[in-house]
Amino acid sequence: MGKYMYDQSRAPIYEALERFREMRVVPFDVPGHKHGKGNPELTAFLGEKCVGVDVNSMKPLDNLCHPVSVIREAEILAADAFGAANAFLMVGGTTSSVQSMVLSSCKRGDKIILPRNVHRSVINALVLCGAVPVYVNPDVDRKLGISLGMSVDQVRKAIRENPDAVAVLVNNPTYYGVCSDLRTIVKLAHEAGMMCLADEAHGTHFYFGDGMPVTAMEAGADMAAVSMHKSGGSLTQSSLLLTGERVNAGHVRQIINLTQTTSGSYLLMSSLDISRRNLAQRGKAVFRKVTEMAEYAREEINAVGGYYAYGRELINGDSIFDFDPTKLSVHTRDIGLAGIEVYDILRDEYDIQIEFGDIGNILAYLSIGDRMQELERLVSALAEIKRRYMKDSYGLLSQEYIAPEVVYSPQEAFYANKKSVPLSESEGYICSEFVMCYPPGIPILAPGERITREILDYIVYAKTKGCSLTGPEDPMIENINIIREEEKISWNSGSVNAMPRMLSTACV
Template sequence: MSENRTRFRLDQRRAPIYEALEQFRQMRVVPFDVPGHKRGRGNPELTAFLGQQCVGVDVNSMKPLDNLCHPVSVIREAEELAADAFGAAHAFLMVGGTTSSVQSMVLTVCKRGDEIILPRNVHRSVLNALVLCGAVPVYVNPEVDKRLGISLGMKREQVAKAIKEHPNAVAVLVNNPTYYGICSDLRAIVKMAHDAGMLCLADEAHGTHFYFGGGSLPVSAMAAGADMASVSMHKSGGSLTQSSLLLIGPNVHPGYVRQIINLTQTTSGSYLLMSSLDISRRNLALRGRQVFHQVADMAEYAREEINAVGGYYAFGKELCNGNSVFDFDTTKLSVHTLDIGLAGIEVYDILRDEYDIQIEFGDIGNILAYLSIGDRPQEIERLVSALAEIKRRYHTDGTGLLSQEYIDPVVAASPQEAFYAPKKSLPLRETEGMVCSEFVMCYPPGIPILAPGERITKEILNYIEYAKAKGCSMTGPEDPDILHLNVLA
């Protein structure tokens, strides 16, 4: 590749997929291929709803537009630009969400019987990958902040202990950050993993903006030396829902990763999703540092205003202790609600139903308002005002409210073994002491309360019933009403 070609391909002002689609649009090609709506003509209702501009570029892979399964031209250029923007050795455009990215990451490093060290408060996509490949989790159970009831990061000494006790583990996986914005000491964990001959993987579903923090946000996985990272561009990066990136460092073979991705990812990659990744990467590369500085400032202002209301606790960097909370993502507006006598999910419902404000999630004790590149100060003011009014209207005694979000699991079998084992369905309360064979979780955030292979305890059953009663969206089991659970027969 010539020097001029290298400079051309690393010009972050370019968006190769977007440019190719615009050129294709002008060619007025007659479509005798899929999709069957034929640039929208065959589905006028869909075209009226989404617009001709959108359906006109919902096209199939073809030579001028490259192919996601084996990119050689514009998609390859887009991936090289993404790798450059994010400081990675290679980047993969992912159209199956960060779930697909996380699963590809785990499937790349793990095979049946391998051990992988990870915190238990991972997204279900991590455990789904273990069901698929047969790897065995070695859990580092995080500490819990007793006031907030949330799980924290992994302590360095916990990771060191797990590595020492499981020297044949193939990798350590880290949340960077957790849903609530809490970060472990990623640089130290990467070093410990590498010193032990293990890889380090990062679930950065909620950390896209770390790559454009300019030192004011926690360290990104690639900057910390991690080997692989799943980056959810559609969350804080501005791309369309379901679009994501998988980043790898220099010690992971990109050809093998592509093979792993192609085991599960669609062969009909959406050009709407890919072009949104391309355009969003360009936007972040050119303006990300300035934009995320403004987002962090807005979140800090909101924290101060919410805490001034009283009763609520919008937590931030004061939680940092140098270990289990090594750093905090200041763009995350997480608010503890129990002191006004309301569960987080109750505040979530009131905000939506009575104030037309949709926040990211509410759980037993907290809410999360997700701030990113599209937020404006006037919306922050509206949220703060609504929370103040909710406190005035609904404040009550919080006696009897549960606070604990995280319950240490008792692991009795590997996720794959339990998921595929003979099973039976029992009424919820009759499952105490049995081994679960399916997932149970509140979504969002999608962190399992129970995963296949874990023993069902009275504490867990109490939590499930309490979360259901408070209105949490419960997902996972075969029984949609979660009146029964599947357990090992």
């Protein structure tokens, strides 16, 4: 089997479900649709084969909370395929993988060093466990307006100033495809007695393609959250949590079971099983084609003019240590359109759904299911959009990342006494909820951060351009929850006298 220790042609959960289907078992258990017979409309929509294997845990099919047979075999095969000591099947999306990773590493009051351009799920985990973030503000590409990776010097400085931190978390890669120097960051963390965690939601293909950036497990990271349903081809909401040799797998399983469902979906688990087998057997050839398609698309889009489809030419050896060659990230500002405007036009007028658009960029997500003819259609549509809609870029915002001022830990702010105020009157207050564009789900504001004029201008601009803003209690994002104080605190003067237990750690 080459680099693998186990037979990667196996798919134990899938095989067990096939055996179960042949047995024609009479169900007096849940789910209540009873192999689809009780819900004919659902069966007609999803198909008899699908609902027929939407079953509950039973001895022949194992149990996700305490796997001892087919699910355990699937986990061992996944760990082998990804080069990990252990792998856990996750059915709550990579959000649950990230949260389990953080909750396994941190408890209330612990410091964790991380970039501020993390996915919401990371900060959600801090709300749950009470850990304190020490943010390393990422470098920013001023032309593209995107946040980059963490520089090694910034990580080293954060570790030196916070020797009591318990972990360092790294995006590998960012949404745009940017990778930090993961090997060096792992080394720095371990030398300081800290764990190193990797959010690899967008890095599944790193484990199987040639010429890809280093994977978390290769780099020696302790844990990695891997979004199999993104570039790996499994069903939406299915994910993996990988751990290295230094991690107590039994403890991680206990942490996972605190929040993950006790009724694991066999549709999701079998999709992980089958997709892992597919990647182990065919991933190298498949991702070579994906990379070639991305390279072709970058060349064609750049030849159109006005757009900038960026790639490995950005690598600077530090904050852009490497770049994901499958990412088709395109800067749109020079044709006078925000990324979200191009996103909307592609969907509404060309029936092309891309991954996301923000104020300056779009991302077309390429993976194992894409074909060249669809890519040609995208390139043609972008050329036509430029011809039809190009205008002067005057007045367009260019900055995607605004460095926050952290005053409270996310948990303290989220659970503090709060009140709702109009967004337009919130400057200077401390936010007690999230505000973000989704996708990508990176918070513009997180609980415990001060609301500044620059942030408010960004939110208003993003709303105007049509970004999908989520997070606040107010679905219209007209009001925002702030920590209740007797009087407004001026962020210009930095007065924090009214605030108990203010964080002593600052952003790096």
